[in-house]
Every structure is written in structure tokens, then in C-alpha cells.
Amino acid sequence: MDIIQIVGLGLLATVLALVLKEQKPMFAFLLTAFxxxxxxxxxxxxxxxVIRVLEELAIKSHIDMVFLKTILKIIGIAYIAEYGAQIVRDxxxxxxxxxxxxxxxxxxxxxxxxxxxxxVETVVKLMPA
Incomplete structure (x- = not known):
């Protein structure tokens, strides 16, 4: 039950951050980021x-690993940007x-x-000339 640990940590940090916010707002922010x-x-x-399972599926499906790596990078960018934006919003x-x-x-x-x-190139090749 990993989610219980994560939620517990989040709730504990939230209570501490609320208490700290009154006295030391900078420490509250650092606690939140930490x-x-x-x-x-x-x-x-x-x-x-998850990445290992996706790699195994790509190999079994004969999908070019460049596609999988690109998609994983895109997902990583999305998560990192969201995480950074949330911290800055805080x-x-x-x-x-x-x-x-x-x-x-x-x-x-x-x-x-x-x-x-x-x-697009694949679709163009499939179209009759």
C-alpha cells in the first residue's frame, strides 16, 4: 500500500507547512519542495x-526503440514541467x-x-498515386 505512505507523508508535510507558514514562509516552501x-x-x-515492461513490449512487437525512447522522453518532459510548475505555484x-x-x-x-x-510519410506512401 504505497499510496498510504505517500498520502501520509503528504498530510504530515501539509500540516507542518501550515504551521511553518505563519512563522517562516520560506521554510514552509522548502518543506513542500523537499x-x-x-x-x-x-x-x-x-x-x-514500467519503463522495463514497455521496453520488453516494444521488443516483442518489433517496434523501433527510437519511437519508445522518444515517447518516454515526451512523457518525462510533461511530468517534469508539471512538477516544476506546481512547485513554482506553491x-x-x-x-x-x-x-x-x-x-x-x-x-x-x-x-x-x-x-x-x-x-505523415507513411500515410502518403499508402495513398494511391
Whole structure:
């Protein structure tokens, strides 16, 4: 029941952050950021297991690993951008959080271009001349 541990840690950190916010807002923010990092570290093993399963499926399906790696990078960009934006929002910087999200979306589009190109080329080849 990993989720119980994660929720417990989150609730404990929330209570501590609320208490600290009155006296030392900077420490409350640091506690929040640190808690997020701990939760992320806790999940790294699970993320690794998912990636290994996806790699095995790609190999069995004879899918080019470049596609899988690109998709995993895109997913990573999305999660990292969201995580960073949430931390910045917690610090009260909505404008910067929006820029982080926009940057993540642009980087995702850049990473997706090779896949989109291959899909379009494949569709064009299938069309009668």
C-alpha cells in the first residue's frame, strides 16, 4: 500500500507547512519542495519497472526503440514541467509556472516532430498515386 505512505507523508508535510507558514514562509516552501522530491524519489523504482515492461513490449512487437525512447522522453518532459510548475505555484509565482508549462509544451512538440513526420510519410506512401 504505497499510496498510504505517500498520502501520509503528504498530510504530515501539509500540516507542518501550515504551521511553518505563519512563522517562516520560506521554510514552509522548502518543506513542500523537499516533500515533493522525496515522493518522486520513492516512485523512481516504480517508474523504472514500467519503463522495463514497455521496453520488453516494444521488443516483442518489433517496434523501433527510437519511437519508445522518444515517447518516454515526451512523457518525462510533461511530468517534469508539471512538477516544476506546481512547485513554482506553491511559491506564489503563477506567471513563472505558466512559462514552465508553455516551455514543456513546446519541447514536447519539438520531440514529437520526427514521429509526426514518419506518420505523415507513411500515410502518403499508402495513398494511391
Amino acid at each position: 516533500t515533493g522530491a522525496i515522493i518522486l524519489l520513492f516512485l523512481l523504482g516504480k517508474i523504472g519497472a 511559491a506564489g509565482q503563477e506567471a513563472i509556472a505558466s512559462k514552465i508549462e508553455l516551455s514543456g509544451k513546446i519541447l514536447i512538440m519539438v520531440m514529437a516532430i520526427p514521429i509526426i513526420k514518419i506518420i
